[in-house]
Amino acid sequence: MPASPIRKLVPFAEAAKARGTSIYHLNIGQPDINTPEVMLDAIRSYDEKVVAYSHSAGLLTYRQKIVKYYKALNLDIGTDDIIVSAGASEAILFAVNSCLDAGDELIVPEPFYANYNGFSISAGVKVVPVTAHIETGFALPAIEDFELLINEKTKGIMICNPSNPTGYVYSREELEILSQIVQKHDLFLFVDEVYREFCYDGREHVSVLSLPGLEENVVVFDSISKRYSACGARIGYMISKNQEVISTAMKFAQARLSPPGFGQVAASACMEVPASYLENVLNEYDQRRRVLVEELRKIPGVICPEPGGAFYAFVQLPIENAEHFCRWLLEDFSHEGSTVMLAPGSGFYSTPGSGRNQVRIAYVLNVDDLKRAVAILAAGLERYTELQVETA
Ligand SMILES: Cc1ncc(COP(=O)(O)O)c(C=O)c1O
CATH class of the missing domain: 3.90.1150.10 (Aspartate Aminotransferase, domain 1)
Structure with missing residues (x-):
């Protein structure tokens, strides 16, 4: 590691x-x-007699709230498309382990969130970088640069939008280019959207979930860590419309039994944050x-x-x-x-x-x-x- x-x-x-x-x-x-007071209050007023495990995919009531969050963004996500995890970190681990075998390759524009390396290495997966350059503000590398790297071992492309570490926000056109590549080569497109609310100067965040025809390819990661300044609650989730991906990831989710209980209490209160x-x-x-x-x-x-x-x-x-x-x-x-x-x-x-x-x-x-x-x-x-x- x-x-x-x-x-x-x-x-x-x-x-x-x-x-x-x-x-x-x-x-x-x-x-x-x-952290928003309503989230802290929800923890303070916790009145269950037992701090129990939840459903391995996360509390249904919390997943229903996530569905509502996406509905407000005009995105049609179902409770069965979501697995709640210990931060986006665990969701990324689940997804990489579920979608790639040891020896498979994952193309990631670099510089990238460094832990993608660790998560991939722990799954025996090889990260293949495609370099973005400071001169272009770290925009998406050219389509040809991706094509050059794709071979029979390539199983997916992973991006972070907006990007940690560069702050780059991918445009709709760039996401459409990625959409073409993954459809052409039948790859997964993993998109880390934990900073999705953090876009400045009127830049629009385009969720990859809104692109048509990618239902089988896309896995999205999200988290309450940054959005609600709640890193220690350890709540994130993965979303995919691909039910094979979800049912495989559920095996990992069941092996670790349940996402954090108190964290889900705090996360469930997010919807009430003004x-x-x-x-x-x-x-x-x-x-x-x-x-x-x-x-x-x-x-x-x-x-x-x-x-x-x-x-x-x-x-x-x-x-x-x-x-x-x-x-x-x-x-x-x-x-x-x-x-x-x-x-x-x-x-x-x-x-x-x-x-x-x-x-x-x-x-x-x-x-x-x-x-x-x-x-x-x-x-x-x-x-x-x-x-x-x-x-x-
Ligand atoms: C891009 C990105 N993805 C995932 C994570 C992990 O977030 P979480 O706290 O939800 O595990 C971070 C944390 O810094 C991050 O920057």
Whole structure:
């Protein structure tokens, strides 16, 4: 199993904290936004006598609420098309294990959410990357690039829309291109939509569930973790109209017995969360996004494409080895008692050597902290470059 690039610098961060250095965490997608009160209240007023297992596919009452959520989006999903899981993470594991055999190949545009690697490796599946480029803001690679990689072992394509780590929001045209490819080659199309509500500047999120003719191909992942700032509730789900996929995934779901009980209590209350909650959350992230991009672009040599969704930016720094730099920031640098923690970019690629001068930045801090963190990053880059010159 590869180490998570998001977490592997944690020991250096812990050591820095032990030395008294405070750290601005831009490395992990843990929102700082309060979880909606109605969800917390639902847990506080839990009055069952036994904390029991639920149905392996998740509480029917919760799945009915998910159906209602999609109905409001004009998407016709049935309770039997849904398996509730311990976060989207478990849903991805179920899907990869259900749809691919060991030795099969999964094409994933890179940079990608690094855990897709771990989930695939644990199923014996080979991730085959198709590279998206910073120059195009990490848009979908050309159809020819996909076609070149497809062979008899290819069983699916996995995308994240909006993307973690790039913030790219796929257009309807791009999704239609993918639709053509998967139909032509009879592949699965796995789409991670956990950031589906997080689109900025009027960008429209097109769910792959709305594309006609893909019912047998599509598996969607979703989660309450980011949308309702409820990462610890561990509730997500997979959706597929392909009943063979669902019945195979149910074997995995039954083997692990049931999704989390308290989490489903919290998740069931989501439907009562007022629309204003998400509007405020989106405004907050949008403001942070603008500040982050503006401040980063002031730093000489930094390239920051505009992220259209999620809450990440994938950024090129004027250095050679971002992993070394990120570690140095934690081990050897502080600015007025503080430093920043970033996720090195190379861990989001599977092509060796790619992303070496890139980092992922999560804008999960308030605007003031974010400005301060970018100022520290700028000071760190300046000092690091001086040191490189001195040692050269
Ligand atoms: C793209 C993406 N998919 C899945 C997950 C996992 O989410 P969950 O907390 O629902 O397991 C994350 C978490 O960061 C993510 O960014």
